[in-house]
Amino acid sequence: MPRKASDLLGAALWEHPAYYQKEDRSVPSQLVLYGPDLFDRSLWDDQIIAQFWDCQPDRQAFAARCRYSLTASNMMAANLPPMAQYRIMADYADLILELFPECIGIYWPHSQRLVPRESFARSEWNSPELHFLDGGLNIRFFNITDSDEMLFDTLGLTAIGLPDLQLHCKELEPNDAVLFLKNLAAYLYRQGDVIQDGNTVEGIGGGKWPCRHEDALAGPQRVVLDILPGKYAGGDRA
Template sequence: MEAAKAYVVRLLYRSRPTLRKSAILAKLENYAPDFTPLDGDRDEGLLAFVRSEPLFEKAQWIATPAPFDEATCDEAWTEGLEQSWNWPEARDVAAECKFEIQVADVRALDLPAARRLRMIQQVVAAILHSAPCDAIYWTASRSFVSPAEFLAAVDSLEEHPWLAPGAIHIRQFRVVEYEDGADANLQDALLDSVGLNTLGLPDVQCHFRGIDAQLIVPLLYRAACTLFETGRVAAGDAVAGIRPGQFWRHRGEKSLAPPLRTVVDIAPSGGHKAGVRD
């Protein structure tokens, strides 16, 4: 099991947002009546919230407004824009944003992954109802999401928060050679998920050749969702492949693409497995 990390979501704005703490809190109370402000002030002060239910007694959710800092646009940010398959407008919208609100959980690492994800989604949604943003950057999944798309989906996914936009992102890479020079003339493909590792779950990956990558995407997405639901990708040592009666074995190993983390590697059958493995 991976060590969980702080979960951070960045809400991006073209113009300075106006935040009403009382409105945010009212929306949070619609989700759960035991939401309260950390500082006891419903109208002003810190945008920090807690819950009184014992499961959440240590956790805090904090929103921090700030001018947008281009120095924070790291490699993960750039990659997110390049792989924004579901929202092609992300690059142009993000380039116009001058302000942001960073939403993070504190002391929430011990919460179950799905519950923790749901909580951060509720805080993000509550803020967006009060101060709509222009783009959302989910740092855990390295993905940019349309705020309208997120809000349209999030409230209907109470029991399945991993299905909400931004929770899981499937990346695609082209692998042209290996360090030892083997297969240097072949172009293999690598697909992996991002979004689970931050919550203490392993991501999934598949390194393959000779298969349309778009056939692998739903397989990996289903495997990632199953990890959220059950803590594993399948009941046995194999998952259903892309054709009826086909089974692909899986095992834990280190990721091929950054960030370095433990993943569940799913190896295709029928001569489509790629890479140099033990």
Template sequence: MEEKTNEKQQILRQDLSEKEDRPGGIFLVHLLMEEACALPSREKMMETMTRHLGALDCVNYDDKSAACFSPREYLMESEDGKSFSPILFVSACEKIEKPILNELELTQLWDCPDGKEILASCPYQIIASDMMAAGLDYKQRAKMLVHYMQALAELFPTAMAFVFETSKKMLTTEEIASCEQDWERCFLRYAVNIRFFKIRGTDDCMVDSVGMSILFLPDVQYHYHGLKVEAVVKHAYDVLIYMFDQDCPFENGDSVAGLREGQYDDAVPWKVYYEEALIQPVRQVVDIDTGEYAAGEREE
């Protein structure tokens, strides 16, 4: 069994030496620009950020390097009992020095079909991130980040696309600005990438997600055959919504409604297990056992 498991991981994982993802790290996004641009004025940034995020303080502003803002609504408490807010950082426009996406990541731009062309046409970027935000309640952080992204889309309308560092998902700036879902769903739309892989030399497929770790939540993973990819992707998205809404209440061996002829059916329970991801990045996932459609072998 150990030999077979190792063989399966060698087939699926692209880089077994990669270090494990650190949950709750800095949220970072690349705004891709065709031409270099200046930061908007301090007043313009304050006005736009306030409209999207509520009252905030400008911690730093230098139009040649960076601007930093602290939204007052999003409070945490330090070990000595003092309250503080996270910092939202926006860099000045700079030349892209190294590729933002690797070969594997370039195959997963399902939400931005012109992604490769956009990357080729954009030699500049603005980097935006949050700092000291890991201590926020995960829903508060997601809400803050959604409004932050919408403010950035308004401040930098000439950005061609946003690339989210944790998930490597790419969306056009227009899609960021025009998302009409509530902020919970907008977070999943913006920051979580659902990927699809065909396993070479087999009939097996993989659908997984990347991006939930920023909120200290696991991703999902399906290793299967004989199901339509669209149905599995929708199932994955719905499981992610449930996990986000309920703070991932699953225990090993719990079940979710599976699929019968493409429709949810409680009479077809699919069990869930916490496992290590089969495809990089290294991270914890909720693995969905698709029953008769499951591929590979599970260690008991």
């Protein structure tokens, strides 16, 4: 029998208890699933859909296919080690795709990334611990109006306590810029917020590129780690 809209299912993860000092007890984290519901298209405007790079060749057409939704979350997990939380959510996303073969994709609200099921199943990473970034990290690309400059940034790291990244540049191959930010994001994901203002990172093609925390050029409002790409810097900053 079909379940009614907005039903709630929960499952306790007894192997992943979270300790709460105030109550002096451990509580198992819980996987929660809400729905199904009619999909709320007001979540996406044209600017968000424009960054659905996984949904090629027609991002608008793919977004239009999203008619119903299930909402998945991991409750009572805040006191788990961060990497354990992310690994659980990545595994949960895999499980949902297995249980619901008609599900066409997974939307990650904190990164504003929509990933088709086939793309999420083929992880971009060679390590299972990075599978969360297949949806939890969004690398965005903007052309700066009336210029030859480009803006690349990430969305999704701020929500997990790390700085998102920003690269304002010109004359760089876009695929190289995306790979650069992808690798740097994975480094921060593993090591934490360890890059301080004035520190440098290895640039594309060699050289040291200095980093500094700044307000993001593209919304949502947040502080990002801006990388100054030497001779490729945009905004007359070189």
